Amino acid sequence: MIIGLEQYKEKWNIQTDTAIHPGLEAITAALDEVGNPHKVGKFIHLAGTNGKGSTATFLSSILQAHGYSVGNFYSPCIEDLHDQIQLNGNPISPIELDHIMQQLSHLKTPLTDFELLTLAALLVFKEHQPDFAIIEAGMGGALDSTNVIIPEIAIIPSISMDHTNFLGNSIEEITRHKAGIIKKWQPVAIGKLPVKSINIIRETANMLHADIIRPKDLGNVELKLKGPHQLENASLAMEAAKEVLGQNFNEEQAIKGLSSANLAYRFEEVFPGVIFDGAHNKASAEALVKTVKELYPDHSVHVVMGILKDKDYINVLRELETISDRFTFLDFENERALAAEKLLLECAIKRKTILKNNDILPVYEKHTVTLVTGSLYLLSLLRNDNYSFFRHYQD
Structure with missing residues (x-):
C-alpha cells in the first residue's frame, strides 16, 4: 500500500494548502516553532531547471564513497512520498515520517x-545529523521554501524556460530566481548555462563575494546514468565535492562514487528496449533526443507520453517528433495532468493513438525502442502499478 501525504495529513489533522505560494514568511515562522532545524548541520543547495536530481545523486554517492553520511531531499518524489527524504540512499520509513508528522500536527x-x-526533511536531518544534507529546491530558488538554509555550496546545473507562470517569461527573470540560492561568502558551482544567465549569476556572486566554480572534463568515466548531459552533471558534482571536502577529497573514491550512482527515470531501461525518462520541458527533451540518437541509432522509436498541463508540452512534442514516427498518449491520475486528447490533437505525427484505461501496451518489437516520458508523476504511477500495462511484454 502506498502512503501519500494526504494520509498523514488526515491522520494527524494537518491542514495545508495544495497550491503553490512562493515566499519564505510561512516556512520561517514554522521553523521557529520547531526549534529552527535549518540552523544545524552542513547543507548543499541545488536549484535549476534540469539536472538537480542527477547532480544531487552523483554528489551524494561521491560523499558516501568517502565515508560520509548523507541526507537528501528530492523534489518531486521518485516512486512515492518517502523517497523525497533519504538517508544514505534509503528512503525514510513510514514509521519515522509518521513520527515527524505527529510533531508537525501542533504547528x-x-x-x-x-x-x-521541507520542514519534515529538515527535522529528519536534525534528528539523524548526517555529515551533509543535500537539499533540492522545488521551484525557482529565491522564494522556494528550501531557501532558508545557508549551504556550504550552491549548485545550479542548468537554466531554461520552465514554471513561467511563477518565475517569469524570460531567461533573465528565471535566472534571478535560481541565483537567489547563492549566499554571502559561499561558493556556487554552475553547469553549462546561457550567457545571459552566467552574466546575472556573476553579478550576484560578485555582490555576495561568492566564488564561481565551473566543471571540468571528466574524461572516460563509466556512468550508470546515460547521456552526455549526465557527464556534465557528474563533473559538476565532482567539483562541488572537491570544494566541500577540501584536503579530504580523494579522486579515486570520487570516481568510484560516480560510477555507482543511479537514479530512477533518468534514461532508465526498465525492460529490454523500454526506457523511462522524465523529460518534461524543452531542454530535458533535447537531452533525451540526443541520448536516444547516441545509444539507439538504428532503432525506430515509439514514444509513450503523459505530461502535466503546466509544462511546455508543445516544445517537448516538437523535440520528440524529430526521432519518432509513432506516439501513444496516456491519461493519468493527477489534478495537473494534461488530457491525452489534447496531446493527440497537438501531435504532428500521423501514427498516433490514446491508450485507454486497462489497455495493454504492445512494446516488444524488434529494432524498436519504447520511450515512456513526459512526467515523473506518470512514471512513478506506472512503476507502483507494477508496470501492469506491460503485461503483454512480460508474458
Missing part, C-alpha cells in the same frame, strides 16, 4: 504541502 503557522515536506 500554528499555515503551510503549503511542499513547505510541510
Whole structure:
C-alpha cells in the first residue's frame, strides 16, 4: 500500500494548502516553532531547471564513497512520498515520517504541502545529523521554501524556460530566481548555462563575494546514468565535492562514487528496449533526443507520453517528433495532468493513438525502442502499478 501525504495529513489533522505560494514568511515562522532545524548541520543547495536530481545523486554517492553520511531531499518524489527524504540512499520509513508528522500536527503557522515536506526533511536531518544534507529546491530558488538554509555550496546545473507562470517569461527573470540560492561568502558551482544567465549569476556572486566554480572534463568515466548531459552533471558534482571536502577529497573514491550512482527515470531501461525518462520541458527533451540518437541509432522509436498541463508540452512534442514516427498518449491520475486528447490533437505525427484505461501496451518489437516520458508523476504511477500495462511484454 502506498502512503501519500494526504494520509498523514488526515491522520494527524494537518491542514495545508495544495497550491503553490512562493515566499519564505510561512516556512520561517514554522521553523521557529520547531526549534529552527535549518540552523544545524552542513547543507548543499541545488536549484535549476534540469539536472538537480542527477547532480544531487552523483554528489551524494561521491560523499558516501568517502565515508560520509548523507541526507537528501528530492523534489518531486521518485516512486512515492518517502523517497523525497533519504538517508544514505534509503528512503525514510513510514514509521519515522509518521513520527515527524505527529510533531508537525501542533504547528500554528499555515503551510503549503511542499513547505510541510521541507520542514519534515529538515527535522529528519536534525534528528539523524548526517555529515551533509543535500537539499533540492522545488521551484525557482529565491522564494522556494528550501531557501532558508545557508549551504556550504550552491549548485545550479542548468537554466531554461520552465514554471513561467511563477518565475517569469524570460531567461533573465528565471535566472534571478535560481541565483537567489547563492549566499554571502559561499561558493556556487554552475553547469553549462546561457550567457545571459552566467552574466546575472556573476553579478550576484560578485555582490555576495561568492566564488564561481565551473566543471571540468571528466574524461572516460563509466556512468550508470546515460547521456552526455549526465557527464556534465557528474563533473559538476565532482567539483562541488572537491570544494566541500577540501584536503579530504580523494579522486579515486570520487570516481568510484560516480560510477555507482543511479537514479530512477533518468534514461532508465526498465525492460529490454523500454526506457523511462522524465523529460518534461524543452531542454530535458533535447537531452533525451540526443541520448536516444547516441545509444539507439538504428532503432525506430515509439514514444509513450503523459505530461502535466503546466509544462511546455508543445516544445517537448516538437523535440520528440524529430526521432519518432509513432506516439501513444496516456491519461493519468493527477489534478495537473494534461488530457491525452489534447496531446493527440497537438501531435504532428500521423501514427498516433490514446491508450485507454486497462489497455495493454504492445512494446516488444524488434529494432524498436519504447520511450515512456513526459512526467515523473506518470512514471512513478506506472512503476507502483507494477508496470501492469506491460503485461503483454512480460508474458
